[in-house]
Amino acid sequence: MSCCPPGSAPYLAAEHTDEGKVGEVDGVSYYQVGSGEAGLLFLPDVWGWNGGRTRALCDNFAKKGMSVWVPKTLPPFEGGTDGDALNPQFSPVERGSELGPLFKGDWNPSKVLPQLHKVVGAMKAAGVKRIATLGICYGAWNGMHLAAECDDIVCGASAHPSIHIEGMMGGDPAALAAKSKCPWALFPCGEIGGPGSDPDMYDHDGPLFKALEVNFPRQNECKRYTKSIHGFLTRGSIKSDEFNAGSGDDVKAAVQECVGDITNFFARNGLLKPKLYYFPLAGRGELIRLIAAVGGVEMTETAEAPADKAAFGSPSGLPLLEHGELRMSQSTAIENYIANISPKYRTLTPGQVAVDKMFQCIKEDVGQGFLPLIFDPEKKKTAPEEVPKIADKWFPVIEARLPADGFVHGLDFPTAADLVTVVIARGYVPTGAAFKAAGGYELAAKYKKLVAHADRVAAYPAVKEYLEKSASMAGNPMNL
Numbered sequence: 001m002s003c004c005p006p007g008s009a010p011y012l013a014a015e016h017t018d019e020g021k022v023g024e025v026d027g028v029s030y031y032q033v034g035s036g037e038a039g040l041l042f043l044p045d046v047w048g049w050n051g052g053r054t055r056a057l058c059d060n061f062a063k064k065g066m067s068v069w070v071p072k073t074l075p076p077f078e079g080g081t082d083g084d085a086l087n088p089q090f091s092p093v094e095r096g097s098e099l100g101p102l103f104k105g106d107w108n109p110s111k112v113l114p115q116l117h118k119v120v121g122a123m124k125a126a127g128v129k130r131i132a133t134l135g136i137c138y139g140a141w142n143g144m145h146l147a148a149e150c151d152d153i154v155c156g157a158s159a160h161p162s163i164h165i166e167g168m169m170g171g172d173p174a175a176l177a178a179k180s181k182c183p184w185a186l187f188p189c190g191e192i193g194g195p196g197s198d199p200d201m202y203d204h205d206g207p208l209f210k211a212l213e214v215n216f217p218r219q220n221e222c223k224r225y226t227k228s229i230h231g232f233l234t235r236g237s238i239k240s241d242e243f244n245a246g247s248g249d250d251v252k253a254a255v256q257e258c259v260g261d262i263t264n265f266f267a268r269n270g271l272l273k274p275k276l277y278y279f280p281l282a283g284r285g286e287l288i289r290l291i292a293a294v295g296g297v298e299m300t301e302t303a304e305a306p307a308d309k310a311a312f313g314s315p316s317g318l319p320l321l322e323h324g325e326l327r328m329s330q331s332t333a334i335e336n337y338i339a340n341i342s343p344k345y346r347t348l349t350p351g352q353v354a355v356d357k358m359f360q361c362i363k364e365d366v367g368q369g370f371l372p373l374i375f376d377p378e379k380k381k382t383a384p385e386e387v388p389k390i391a392d393k394w395f396p397v398i399e400a401r402l403p404a405d406g407f408v409h410g411l412d413f414p415t416a417a418d419l420v421t422v423v424i425a426r427g428y429v430p431t432g433a434a435f436k437a438a439g440g441y442e443l444a445a446k447y448k449k450l451v452a453h454a455d456r457v458a459a460y461p462a463v464k465e466y467l468e469k470s471a472s473m474a475g476n477p478m479n480l
């Protein structure tokens with residue numbers, strides 16, 4: 001849940017001034033805001049490209065680092081909204097039966113998808129490299145059809161999905177979902193069977209969700225907004241003279257929560273890059289960097305700490321991580337998060353993940369032992385006796401778990417457990433500096449297996465490439 005109090009997000013205001021511009025590609029108009037490689041194709045509800053708070057939401061997603069595009073695809077009905085879809089006063093609660101002919105006719109995906117493909121082309125031409133779709137109600141029906149035929153979509157999300165229109169048109173929504181080429185996050189509304197609710201096909205036990213899980217196991221998400229009604233994200237608590245899907249501060253709070261859920265799902269699926277805050281040295285950051293490099297997660301990094309570390313859950317220390325709306329601290333937790341979202345590490349078993357975590361914690365214990373010996377001038381004097389003691393306490397434990405050949409889990413790629421050995425054997429802060437303080441402790445002389453394992457891991461192509469570029473592994477900005 002967002003930490004902001006209800007009403008504070010600018011997209012919740014009744015009035016909104018668009019921050020983007022209108023463009024056109026091959027006869028299809030669109031609203032566009034934001035820039036960069038992360039593209040969001042916003043597929044609106046039955047009020048179209050300028051309905052409710054659609055553009056306010058889009059402007060907000062743009063501020064999170066997305067290039068947002070909203071196609072205008074529907075011939076207007078009774079004047080529409082800004083020339084698209086339904087007019088703002090149209091009530092689907094009272095007149096829902098009038099929508100069927102539109103869904104069968106000009107609003108059918110067979111008419112809409114060719115237009116969406118043109119906008120996807122324009123997005124790519126503008127430099128977008130990764131595309132997520134956000135389908136609102138009816139828009140999710142188009143989104144699911146697009147996800148079945150378009151290889152460019154990395155993930156889809158939907159608030160109050162109406163993919164069940166596929167069933168109303170004689171098709172099978174689950175069969176459609178089974179064709180999706182990407183995972184989805186679904187946010188249906190209401191108590192199942194209650195007023196303003198979405199059907200249970202979207203829930204974890206529902207046929208549509210299960211169909212998505214076949215090709216993307218454990219990558220799909222569903223969270224039911226039981227206290228909100230269908231339509232709340234774009235039309236809850238909007239201008240009073242328009243059709244409203246619920247009203248009041250609770251609805252606004254749910255909108256903020258849902259925007260956060262959508263953003264974080266997009267982030268986890270590679271649309272947005274995580275940002276690491278850490279010093280240019282190994283310390284508690286190097287394993288995070290290595291896991292990202294081998295796991296296939298592109299990260300950005302800065303040594304400039306944010307003003308509000310408390311928002312990350314840290315009283316003062318780094319590393320910190322920012323991803324989507326996620327703000328977090330604690331190196332081991334960050335290592336776990338990056339491994340969790342890594343495409344490479346998706347198939348690790350709970351047992352393998354647990355052993356990786358064990359190695360990560362041992363690395364932290366080793367660090368806790370060495371850090372005072374390199375930073376505290378008095379304790380530094382004891383390094384010649386203390387460093388071998390710490391080494392003899394922990395390194396035999398590590399060596400006992402290392403294979404004579406290959407990697408810890410017997411896979412053809414190294415995981416966090418293997419990468420820990422590289423951080424210990426090659427990182428300057430704290431191990432290299434502690435060895436120096438001890439008068440030149442020779443790790444390779446006593447712990448040959450550990451060093452040989454680190455060498456093997458360092459030769460793995462992604463690690464090798466990382467080490468060739470890394471300034472932090474040997475980084476010593478404090479002259480230790």
Ligand SMILES: N[C@@H](CCC(=O)N[C@@H](CS)C(=O)NCC(=O)O)C(=O)O
Pocket residue numbers: 283284316317318319329330331332
């Ligand atoms: N338990 C925390 C410890 C964080 C920590 O102590 N970080 C050190 C650098 S490795 C730091 O920033 N110290 C300065 C400070 O706390 O202000 C973690 O694992 O991330």
